[in-house]
Amino acid sequence: MGFTERGKQCLLPEEAVYLLECGSIQIFHKDMPLSVQEVYERLLLHQTLRVLQYQVYSHLKRLGFIVTRFNSSSSQSAYERRLNIRSSIGSAGKRKRSPSLRSEPGLSRGRDGDVCGDERSSEDKSVTSCTEAKESNREGRTFRDMSDRPGKCPDHDLKIKLSDQPTISDHNGDSRKENPPESTDPSEDVTMENLPGAFRWDFSKISFPDCAPDRPCNVFPAPQPALLPENVAGREVDISPWRQRLSLKPEKMSRKERDRYDWERRFKSNVRADAAVQRCGNWTEYKKLLRGREESSRKARPPHLWASAITPLVTPEHGKTTASVLDQITVMTSSQLLDGSERLLDVTADVPQIHFDVYQADGTSDFRKSRPGLPYARVCVRSFSEAVPSLRSLKCLALRSVDVPVVFALVDCGEVAFYSFKDFRLPVDVYP
Amino acid sequence: MAADEPLPPGPSALEAGGLWPSASSGPSTKFELDRETELRLEVEGPAPVRVELVSGFAEVFGTELTRNKKYTFPPGSRAAVFTWHGCTVQLWGSADVAYVSRDTPMLLYLNTHVGLEQMRTQAESEGERGPRVLVAGPSDVGKSTLCRLLLNYAVRRGRRPTLVELDVGQGSVSVPGTVGALCVERPADVEEGFSTQAPLVYHFGSTTPGTNIKLYNKLTSRLAHVFNLRCEANRRASVSGCLINSCGWVKGSGYQALIHAASAFEVDVVLVLDQERLYNDLLRDLPHFVRIVLLPKSGGASERSKECRRESRDQRVREYFYGPRGSLYPHAFEVKFSEVRVYKVGAPSIPDSCLPLGMSQEDNQLKLVPVTPGRDMAHHLLSVVPVDGGGAEEGLEERSVAGFIVITGVDGERQTLTVLSPAPRPLPKCVLLIMDIRFMDLK
Secondary structure: OOEEEOOEEEOOHHHHHHHHHHOOOOOEEOOEEOOHHHHHHHHHHOOOOOHHHHHHHHHHHHOOOEEEEOOHHHOOOHHHHHHHHHHHHHOOOOOOOOHHHHOOHHHHHHHHHHHHHHOOOHHHHHHHHHHHHHHHHHHHHHHHHHHHOOOOOOOOOOOOOOOOOOOHHHHHHHHHHHHHHHHOHHHHHHHHHHOOOOOOOOOOOOOOOOOOOOOOOOEEOOOOHHHOOOOOOOOOEEOHHHHOOOOOOOOOOOHHHHHHHHHHHHHOOOOOOOHHHHOOOOHHHHHHHHHHHHHHHHHOOOHHHHOOOOOOOOOOOOOOOHHHHHHHHOOOOOOOOOOOHHHHHOOOOOOOOOOEEEEOOOOOOOOOOOOOOOOOEEEEEEEOOOOOOOHHHHHHHHHHHOOOOEEEEEEEOOEEEEEEOOOOOOOOOOOO | OOOOOOOOOOOOOOOOOOOOOOHHHOOEEEEEEOOOEEEEEEOOOOOOEEEEEEEEOOEEOOEEOOEOOEEEEOOOOEEEEEEOOOEEEEEEOOHHHEEEEOOOOHHHHHHHHHHHHHHHHHHHHHOOOOOEEEEEOOOOOOHHHHHHHHHHHHHHOOOOOEEEEOOOOOOOOOOOOEEEEEEOOOOOEOOOEOOOOOOEEEEOOOOOHHHHHHHHHHHHHHHHHHHHHHHHHOHHHHHHOEEEEOOOOOOHHHHHHHHHHHHHHOOOEEEEEOOHHHHHHHHHHOOOOOEEEEEOOOOOOOOOOHHHHHHHHHHHHHHHHHOOOOOOOOEEEEEEHHHOOEEEEOOOOOOHHHOOOOOOOHHHHHOEEEOOOOHHHOOEEEEEEEOOOOOOOOOHHHOEOOEEEEEEEEEOOOOEEEEEEOOOOOOOOEEEEEEEEEOOOOO
């Protein structure tokens, strides 16, 4: 605890309060000893550290951890990272100092030596730590960019993209959608026999001037004069010049609309190609067919799930895409993380800060103040009344913390609870 | 008062040019039009433009012009004088907004009419119902104009087609924020459009279907139901079929609403204007017995700005109260807060994350929410929906509208509203449905 500055031994406010609470020190102000309450008021309310953060600090301290303020220079430098990249990923589950790191004492000592030297003037220190943080950030970005390349599996896992990414389950949904006509065919056949599915309109005789590219007809014959209104003269007309004049201007679509449109184009089945629909000759039969299908799909639902007041969250109709299911259960708003990783680097006010580095104090870790090494975890203190952090701020924190997991300490009236986000790989569509 | 009777009298037949200064003042130009060409007018300046047919035959969107009669086009209006045989047209006013175009898709539109007419003839001989046509396409491609043209040609052939207006933003049947249907019995007036003597109008409340897509679809179904009833009662209307004018929102929910309208009206033909993407989508999602036709747009249809659309909406509301030529005089009177019941259709939407798990809020969109009269109500447009005694309020949003009023002032101290109404006081026994649309009674 404490640090030396200009030959004096100093304590950070939280350290002083903690020691006072333990009864180890006494704090004097103008030669008067301060009570615990006064110390709280003087050191915690007006200083940089808030009571919430002190509560987390003292909680962790009592549990036996070594807690220091967050120091971005304790994250690995770019060079170290490059050397240890494999080992640090491999031992991600075990937060011990990796052997490869220990085997390079010369390297890390050189760096630590710099930091120690800089500690004399705090301004300089902040400058160096900033540049180092920047460096490591930049490194983090190139690392991520590499993984974003198409063809490779994405291996950073916070990239939860809640758009309509077609996944394997989509295919299941689709095939299920196409199956019912086969199974319900017999019942449909009965109705079809009763109703001859004749077209009402014979569109081979009733023709319309159609500019669609799939229509072969080019020259439209002159209409019968009997069908024209008075004083109107029709004549033969060539359609082909009009085909070129159809709007070629691309439609304005938002990203979501475009995703949806692409999905529909690929997976939505053509109503016209459906054999059962082909047999319908008019709307009445078609609607009857649709109603029948809906009914049969409803009947197929197990009654013990759907008959009572409490039903499953997702209906089979709404569960066609992973995105629609995720939309229904979403707590955090999605954000487009891949768009600009540069955006993550500019630290803005709305992103929560990392407050503490936590080290294990057991025999396995050789923590030294001059050479702290990789922390066991980093702690971000949040109040219970604050909102859930956005996906973007999570991402920012992860980026700032580099390889060390970020733990959220949630303080609710003195109770401290710890939460962390686990990385995992999203299921990806194996189809092209 | 009967339930479906509209409050205001129709636009009275005042002599053309009552509102505008004398015709002979501006410069005049003579246009000789060849056969199958059109004179396009875009009146932009402050002064109106007047057109007179000197010789030959000409029509404006399917309505024939009378020779030696002056037609006035007010500022902001667009029109095309088309001739099948060639004619001479005299034009008064600033002539730089007028040009002759030989390049019109009128022959294609005429052949579309011929196709529909063949269907009507077949329906007549078989004793079946006539063609129901949905006109779809993005905004500003001439959907309303094509509807007007085809309706006019049908009426000139002696049919009685129905215009179904699903465009809540720029509708031609009633004020914006409504959907409606109109039985067309004579060609549209060149200046005023179709005569709106007794339209069937339903309250929607906003200028875009996206604000309450569920209500929009429900009203579409309701219109289809009423139209079917009419077809059963009136043979001629049934044979003539209908033209459905959709709104220009053709993506996402707007597209779903289009499919819903097609299925509710059981359309036979879909005319897609100018968009191949929409054509291909409809080809995929509508059954094979529906004929889908892709048509080009006319060069005269040009994109309008947002302000322009707002202006034309405002104009529609003004025309409702003051008549197309300013010949009507609406009444202004005060109503006590206690005398009216005001509702809004559709509760404000709550984000899903605020609801208990598994709860859906779909029903909210059709819920009637009472609105307490207050200052924020000023300048809103309200639909007057008659109620027949009792407090029966269910299905209120599905009842046809008798008329509209505008709240021009709210006096919180005296607890009164000042309203602009087409009919004198008192208000009929009714419920008021508030719209998002505001109208400032200026000018």
